[in-house]
Amino acid sequence: MLSYDELISAIPNALTSVDVPGLGSKESGKVRESYRLGDRRVLITTDRISAFDRVLGAIPFKGQVLNQLSAWWFEQTRDVVANHVVAVPDPNVTVAREAVPLAVEVVVRGYITGVTKTSLWTLYAQGQREVYGVRLPEGLRKNDALPAPMITPTTKAPVGGHDEPLTRGEIIERQLLPEELWQEIETAALALFAHGQEVAARAGLTLVDTKYEFGLVDGRLTLVDEIHTPDSSRFWTQATDAPEREHLDKEYLRAWFAAQGYVGTGEPPPMPADLIAEVARRYILVYERLTGQTFVPGEQPADTRISQSLARAGIGL
DSSP states (O other): OOOHHHHHHHGGGOOOOOOOTTSOOEEEOSSEEEEEETTEEEEEEOSEEEETTEEEEEOTTHHHHHHHHHHHHHHHTTTTSEEOEEEEEETTEEEEEOOEEOSEEEEEEEEOOOOSTTSHHHHHHTTOOEETTEEOOTTOOTTOEEEEEEEEEEEOOOTTOOOOBOOHHHHHHTTSSOHHHHHHHHHHHHHHHHHHHHHHHHTTEEEEEEEEEEEEETTEEEEESOOSSTTTEEEEEOOSSGGGOOBOSHHHHHHHHHHTTOSSSSOOOOOOHHHHHHHHHHHHHHHHHHHOSOOOOOOSOHHHHHHHHHHHTTOOO
């Protein structure tokens, strides 16, 4: 594990954007850049981090953790569902098959938790018992395990928009997906989540909930985007006493902002260096626990390294 001094010293070099000469047009998302390359894409994961749908800053090494951890998970789950990965030529880069994204994203929840206004716990605490089309029992407390994993689908909003919660019935009625395809997605999502929980438990972690994004490649259901990272999932350390749990994911950052009175509107408070270093430590800890490998950062400067890595792979340059 990198020391706090190493994490803090890396903050000024956090990777917020990448330009790769020779790859043509670039699409920038909240946390990564995407270049089209024929029937493939070059996806470059940055250190940008967002909470409450706003880009709030950068966490050093976050991009490398997310990119490499996703690649590791794709190998672990290739027998569950196909994925879009072609190659990972650099710590920040994945070359992926061009996929037709589906109109529905899938969230699978094992616990009732969250701090945002649309989180499962917030809605339940407001008295809602029919949440996302699922009836929840009385008497649940924040961070309790749910009786069974719960699928809560949403629309896939355009950049700058907000996902809309859906029910299974709405997906079929609005013809967002054919019923048989949605059934295939539900089956794959629950199998992925069960496998993820088993792997996390062996690493001394709890996989709390996660988001899956699917697409179609040659008509075949394919897992796209990242999987089981501290950005797309909640992870807790295992502890018999709930207050002793560490939250090793983006929710830790959201909770800090909420404690400052910021919940997504107005000007966010700046992130202090010790907070940035702590978020980085937690992301790296998830990587090291799950993979059993010591995280070794790729050399800097990242823009030059990425261009050289792609050139060595003969990609687009």
